Amino acid sequence: MNLRNQLKSNKTTFLRIFIISTFFIGCVLLLNKWKGIPIGSMTRDITTTAGVEIYVGFFSQVGFFFWIAAATLCMFTSFINHKSRGNIIFTEFLFLFGLLTLLLCLDDMFLLHESVFPYIFGIPQKGVFMVYGILIFFILLRYYQIILKTNYIILAMSFIFFAISISLDVIHPPNLNPYLMEDSVKMFGIVSWFFYFYSNATSIVSNLTTAINSK
Incomplete structure (x- = not known):
């Protein structure tokens, strides 16, 4: 060209x-x-x-990479599924989870739950977590039939890790390094989140490739 x-x-x-x-x-x-x-x-x-020093914050920045990668997978796979005339509900599921992933990434990057919402909008940190929880609950309720057809155990793992991390952030248990425990558990959650949507993306691309080759 x-x-x-x-x-x-x-x-x-x-x-x-x-x-x-x-x-x-x-x-x-x-x-x-x-x-x-x-x-x-x-x-x-x-x-x-x-x-x-250049190593300051490297652990959290690695988490950002996984958040962004997961959001990209969701959006791209949603687009591919839509173009290939796949399941409309699955397309919506991936798109909404892509938006949710972006929101969680922005929260992690700019500390929305600690700084922006409490000090600018007057919403306490626990209230922000509650809103996130309600939002996730309704998305899971709306698409639970789709989720049950996927490797949902990986998604369940990520939610368990996130719940533990949030609990550590709120409770601050004594005799534990708060940074090591909370951020390590959160990293497990983020990586699990990424691999859940990675499995969905590879499944859709594999099915699409098989359909194209069979024609």
Whole structure:
């Protein structure tokens, strides 16, 4: 494909790149004007800005990678399933879990339950956890028949690990290193979450490939 044809066929992609990039640049400029936050504090690498060693926060950042990977798998697989005219309910299930995963990732990255919701919106940390729990409960209730057809034991593992991590965050048991225990259990939950949706993605792609090869 020559350059001229590529320019024509990728107009929508170019527009998406421009809109998304401009949106985040706009967020930086808005926060700078509204809250007086230095632009460099938002755009520079966090280890450079904070003047800390490169290993600071590496464990939590690894968790972000798994969150984002899981969200990407959900969204991409939902798209593939929709395009291949697969089960509509399964497509919705993957899409909503993709949005939920993004929300949990943003909460983990920006401490929404500790900083944003309590101090900006006045919602206490326990209240935030309760809202998350209710949201997850209704999604599970809506799609439980779909979940039972998947490797749900892996999803159940992730919820168990998350429940333990939240309990440790709220209770703060004595004689235990809070960072090691809480964050280690949460890591088990995030990785389990990723592999659950990885198994769904590979299953859909495998079934689609088999269907294409059989034609």
